[in-house]
Amino acid sequence: MSGAVHPRRDRYAVIGNPVAHSLSPEIHARFARDCGQCLVYERLLAPLDGFEATVAAFREAGGRGLNVTVPFKREPAALADRPSERVRQAGAANTLGFDDDGIWADNTDGLGLVADLQGRLGITLSGARLVLLGAGGAARGVVGPLLAAGVERLVVVARRPDQAAELASAFGDPRLEAGGFDVLASLRADIAVNATSAGLSDASLPVPAGFWPCVRFAYDMVYGTRPTRFMQDALAGGCAEASDGLGMLVEQAAESFALWRGVRPATAEVFAAIRASIAGRG
Ligand code: NDP
Numbered sequence: 283m284s285g286a287v288h289p290r291r292d293r294y295a296v297i298g299n300p301v302a303h304s305l306s307p308e309i310h311a312r313f314a315r316d317c318g319q320c321l322v323y324e325r326l327l328a329p330l331d332g333f334e335a336t337v338a339a340f341r342e343a344g345g346r347g348l349n350v351t352v353p354f355k356r357e358p359a360a361l362a363d364r365p366s367e368r369v370r371q372a373g374a375a376n377t378l379g380f381d382d383d384g385i386w387a388d389n390t391d392g393l394g395l396v397a398d399l400q401g402r403l404g405i406t407l408s409g410a411r412l413v414l415l416g417a418g419g420a421a422r423g424v425v426g427p428l429l430a431a432g433v434e435r436l437v438v439v440a441r442r443p444d445q446a447a448e449l450a451s452a453f454g455d456p457r458l459e460a461g462g463f464d465v466l467a468s469l470r471a472d473i474a475v476n477a478t479s480a481g482l483s484d485a486s487l488p489v490p491a492g493f494w495p496c497v498r499f500a501y502d503m504v505y506g507t508r509p510t511r512f513m514q515d516a517l518a519g520g521c522a523e524a525s526d527g528l529g530m531l532v533e534q535a536a537e538s539f540a541l542w543r544g545v546r547p548a549t550a551e552v553f554a555a556i557r558a559s560i561a562g563r564g
Pocket residue numbers: 351352353354355391394416417418419420421440441442445476477478479480481482485486487488503504505527528530531532534
């Protein structure tokens with residue numbers, strides 16, 4: 283018997299709006315090469331009112347899985363036939379898979395954030411006082427894993443305080459508090475994590491001047507070719523150290539890849555390669 287083997291390439295994508303900035307295709311291409319997996323991973327721009335239809339069309343065309351990014355992370359919780367416990371608790375998902383039994387959903391954002399903070403950056407979360415800025419889909423996904431990592435106090439701050447309060451009440455943990463940006467004026471925190479999408483438009487957050495000098499570490503989920511606006515504002519305000527969210531992106535991607543393909547890729551070299559690659563574009 284002769285003839286070339288043409289393995290079927292499983293299709294994956296990141297769905298969002300905007301999505302052009304996403305580095306997920308580059309990360310998953312590197313994971314696939316490193317793990318010897320045959321797949322393609324694309325960007326999928328969905329209309330703001332067309333998440334479900336875009337997912338359905340991708341699935342009908344043979345797609346195997348999706349990562350979900352801004353502003354759609356809250357939508358899969360209702361769409362999935364089999365939401366994980368993490369998704370049920372957070373009401374948000376970043377990973378979808380399609381199989382013969384329907385759609386499953388999971389959330390790897392929190393695992394990614396905790397892995398980056400504790401593993402790569404050497405930040406101790408156990409006993410830390412943490413402020414989470416923003417209460418959208420990404421914020422929802424990281425609350426459970428941050429609590430599980432043993433933070434002493436977790437204050438969720440949003441420009442709509444009712445949104446922050448709703449998030450806090452969904453978890454029902456006494457370490458969780460909620461408020462508007464004004465509460466930062468009298469708050470002492472070890473770590474501040476930016477989970478707002480303000481950075482996508484290079485906007486500053488309304489953080490009171492006295493807040494930053496007491497903060498040891500500022501972490502921005504947004505990433506880019508240079509220090510983000512949030513990192514610049516934190517360091518200029520007196521915060522000791524800051525990082526962008528590229529490490530979280532790589533770590534959450536590795537967890538999604540493992541859910542889809544059954545093998546967890548190594549992340550250190552991929553992180554270094556992507557960092558070097560985007561630095562060259564800056
Ligand atoms: P959502 O749209 O679900 O939520 C965005 C949140 O940011 C909302 O609370 C929104 O408030 C708030 N916000 C937006 N602009 C401002 C502003 N100017 N001032 C104050 N608050 C603001 O987005 P996601 O939660 O999905 O994503 C948030 C960010 O995190 C995105 O930039 C995304 O790229 C990034 N991210 C990075 C990851 C990584 O791996 N590095 C993983 C996940 C997310 P309101 O509802 O009032 O508009």
